[in-house]
Amino acid sequence: MTQPKSLWLVGAGNMGGAMLRGWIAAGMPPSAVTVIDPGAPAVPDGVRVLREPAGGSPEVLVLAVKPQLLEAVAPSLADVRPALLLSILAGVEEATLAARIPAGSVVRAMPNLPVAIGKGVTALHAAKSTAAMREMAQALVAPLGRVEWIDSETMFDAVTALSGCGPGFVFRFIDALAAAGVSLGLPAEQAARLALATVEGAAAMAAGAGESPAVLADRVASPGGSTREGLNVLDRDDALQCLLQETLAASRQRNVELAASARG
Ligand SMILES: NC(=O)C1=CN([C@@H]2O[C@H](COP(=O)(O)OP(=O)(O)OC[C@H]3O[C@@H](n4cnc5c(N)ncnc54)[C@H](OP(=O)(O)O)[C@@H]3O)[C@@H](O)[C@H]2O)C=CC1
Numbered sequence: 001m002t003q004p005k006s007l008w009l010v011g012a013g014n015m016g017g018a019m020l021r022g023w024i025a026a027g028m029p030p031s032a033v034t035v036i037d038p039g040a041p042a043v044p045d046g047v048r049v050l051r052e053p054a055g056g057s058p059e060v061l062v063l064a065v066k067p068q069l070l071e072a073v074a075p076s077l078a079d080v081r082p083a084l085l086l087s088i089l090a091g092v093e094e095a096t097l098a099a100r101i102p103a104g105s106v107v108r109a110m111p112n113l114p115v116a117i118g119k120g121v122t123a124l125h126a127a128k129s130t131a132a133m134r135e136m137a138q139a140l141v142a143p144l145g146r147v148e149w150i151d152s153e154t155m156f157d158a159v160t161a162l163s164g165c166g167p168g169f170v171f172r173f174i175d176a177l178a179a180a181g182v183s184l185g186l187p188a189e190q191a192a193r194l195a196l197a198t199v200e201g202a203a204a205m206a207a208g209a210g211e212s213p214a215v216l217a218d219r220v221a222s223p224g225g226s227t228r229e230g231l232n233v234l235d236r237d238d239a240l241q242c243l244l245q246e247t248l249a250a251s252r253q254r255n256v257e258l259a260a261s262a263r264g
């Protein structure tokens, strides 16, 4: 990967910490990274941790605090001049970021939690970045999993709802599948193991298959068999489809609200 000479990670919580673990696992030298986080989080060996910026500027500044903290954090970064600001803040728009933090280029990124194991998805958007900094951003997130550029920033909230929040929805589905097994009399621990392995196997198979998930679902559903009966419940009045539409719409709406409040 094209390694940045220096990278500051501002906020190393759930998501910043996941990206950091992914980068170190992918070979980024820990000595290139400074974490800035007043909570003094645990970080991989060799990574420097500061409570606040202590002068100088990195080549890349990754902003990974909560969107609601942008206003509070920006003044401490007012004298920092990174070549690239990579923001993972949900909702917060490129223009808002550029107005708060002076950076050569701004790229928005929307990763998801599995980046920690190199199996994440990161969406990227940049309207005004230089080509070199777009490449830098892409090279930075490429070892963390799939990378997708989003042309229109207006789509970024929808992408955030789907792939950024998506692992949360899938984790909930795994629990619900297990709980449904328990309701049929299975022991809880065994149901949890079966649900997780089933989702893992089905996702891996769908990822490697040349056919759509719909075709694969039909392959599980033998004519006149029991899967069809179950699918009929999920499909009745588009029950699952409607539930997920409502789920993503609620998440997207929250991103819109976060963007508006960061705009000020
Ligand atoms: N979680 C996820 O799956 C995803 C999150 N995101 C985005 O990532 C960002 C962070 O979310 P998440 O990791 O879940 O939140 P967390 O609260 O887990 O992480 C935020 C981190 O920032 C730290 N922090 C607080 N104040 C400051 C400060 N002044 N300077 C530097 N660091 C500070 C927090 O410390 P302390 O805990 O001590 O307050 C914490 O370690 C959000 O903008 C979110 O939209 C994007 C994609 C997915």
Ligand SMILES: O=C(O)[C@@H]1CCC=N1
Residues within 6 Å of the ligand: 090, 160, 164, 165
């Ligand atoms: O829930 C959140 O706010 C963040 C954004 C995407 C995933 N988690």
